[in-house]
Amino acid sequence: MDARELRFAVEELQHAYVHCLDSDRLEEWPDFFTDPCRYEVTTYENIEQGLPVGIISCDSKGMLRDRIVALRQANIYGPHRYRHVVSAVRITRVEDNTVTAETNYAVYRTMLDPVNYGHSELYSVGVYQDMIVIERGVARFREKVVLVDTARILSLLVTPL
C-alpha cells in the first residue's frame, strides 16, 4: 500500500466509524475494532497526572458489545442523536501494517425527548488517538483513545464517542 492508499484507508475508517455512530447502527460499532483491542475515553486532567482511570476503558470486543447491549436494554437516558465532525487525519507513524494517527472530533448532541426535542448542543470535543491495523485491505482500530477536552460531561455518556 503506498502512502496515498494508506491515508485513504485511514480516512475511510474514520468516516465510516463516525457515520456508524451518528446513524445509530451501534451494533456494528464493535466491528471497527480488532479483538483484543483498547477503547478508552479519558480526559487531559487524568492523562497529565498519569492517572489510569478515566471515563470508559474496554480491552476486548466483547466489552464493546456489552456496552451496546446495555445501552439498548438496560441503561436509561434521554433519547438523542449524535453528529460527529472530524478533522483531516494526521498520520504520525507508519510501521508495517500499523498506522498511528490523530484526528480531532466534535460531537453535537441533539435531544429527542419531548422537553428538549430538537435542541442541539456541543456535547464533546477532543482528539482521537488511534492505532490502526490494516489486514487484507481492511483497516481496524487496535487502539482508540478518545482524549476529551470536554471533561465536564453533560448528563451522562452512553453512546460511544
Place this chain on the structure above:
Amino acid sequence: MPSANESQSPWITWTKDPTDSVPYQVFLDPAIYEREQERLFRGPIWAYVGLEAEISKPQDFKATFLGDTPIVVNRDKDGTLHAFVNRCAHRGALVCRELHGNRARHTCVYHQWTYDLKGNLVGVPFKNGLGNAAGYPADFQTSQHSLRKLRVASYQGLIFVSYAQNVESIEDYLGPAMRAHIDRVFNRPIEVLGHARQFVSANWKLYAENVRDPYHASLLHLFHMTFGMYRSSQGGGVTFDAKSRHTLLQSYRRNEAEEVAAYKGTEVRTYQSKYSLSDPSVLQGRPEFPGLSIQTIFPSLVVQQIQNTLAVRHIIPRGPERFELIFTYFGYGDDDAELQAIRRKQANLVGPAGLVSMEDGHAAEIVQQAIVRDKDAASVVLMGGRGIADEESLVTETGIRGFWRYYRDLMGFSGPANVTKESESWMRASSVSQ
C-alpha cells in the same frame, strides 16, 4: 406570601411532619438557593472538598468549591492544611487560577497582591508609594487584608472545610456510625486513580435524595437484571448518624452457605435473561468488602464502594437548576498490579458512563424538567412509612426523610412545633459546646 417576621427569607409551605412530602419549590426557587449558600454551606457544617492524597506534598494546592464559593485548599511547608476563599482581598479577583499545582505563595495576577499558604497577605506592590505616588494610607495594615480563611479538618485523609467558627469537631459532625464506615474504607493509605466530572441540569438536592434512596436501585438501574444477575438474596439496610443528616446504604451478600440455602428456598426470584455478558471480566473482582456501600456525608460528599471500585463524589451546586459531580477514584498504595487492573476495569460500572449507575443524573434531570410549573406540588416520600430511623431493608425512603428533616432545621423552614423546638435545642447545644 412572606410572613411578617421573615420578609427577607423565602416563603415556603412545608407543614408535613415528618418530611414525607417535599414541596418542589425547594428545587426551583433562586431565593432558596441563595439561603442555602448562606445558612447551609456557610452554616455549621463541614463540607467535603478533597482528599489529602490529592495534595500530598508541601505547597500542593487544589482549587475547588464550598457550595458555589470558589476556594483553595493547600498544604503548608510543615504539612498543615489550610483553606481560604479564592477571592483577592483587594478587588475581588480569583487568586488561584489553576485546578491544582504546587506553589510557595499565591499571587493575584491583577495587582500582584501576594498571600502565603495560610492566606495571609504578605506582599502589596507600591505599598509605600513610588515617586510622587503616596502609596497606601498610613493606617493600611496588611494583616487586615488576608484571604477569607476557612476552618479545615481532615478525617482519615478526607478534607472538610467550614465557613462557620462555631461548628462542632469533625469527629462529632460525622458521628460514630459514619466514622466506623469511613475507618473501614480508608483503612490504609490511598492512591488516587482518576477523576471524572459530570454536569447535571438539576438541583443538587435531587442528587442528595438519590444517594439516600436504595428503593430506586434495582428499579432504575437495570444492568444487573438485564444480564441475569439479579439477586434478591442480597440483604442490606440504611444507617443514620444521630441527626439523620448522613446516611449509609449497604447491601451485602450473605455468606456462601446462606446464599445456597436462600437459592434453594422460595426467597430467591431467579431471573432468566435473554442477555449475557460477552466479556464478564468487568465484574471479576477480589473479595475485599462485603457487598456494596454508598455513604453520604451532608452536604457534599458521597463515599462509594461498589465491588472493588472505590470513589468519592463531590457534589457542587451550580445555581438552582445545575450541579456538578466530581468522581475521584482511588485504590490503596499497596494494591498489586492485578488489583489495580481490577479497579480500573470495574470503574466502567460507575461514573458518568457507568454501566450500572449512569442513570442517576438523568433521573434528577427528568424531575427538574417535570416540576417546572408546580412549585407548590410536592413529592411522596412514604416508602417504609413515615419514620426516620435505621432500617434493615433497602426498600425504604427513610434516608430521604432524614435528609429533609436536617435540611429544614438548618434552613429555618417552618415545621410543626416539635421539629422546630428540637432543632433549636440542638443548634443551641452545638453552639454552647464550642
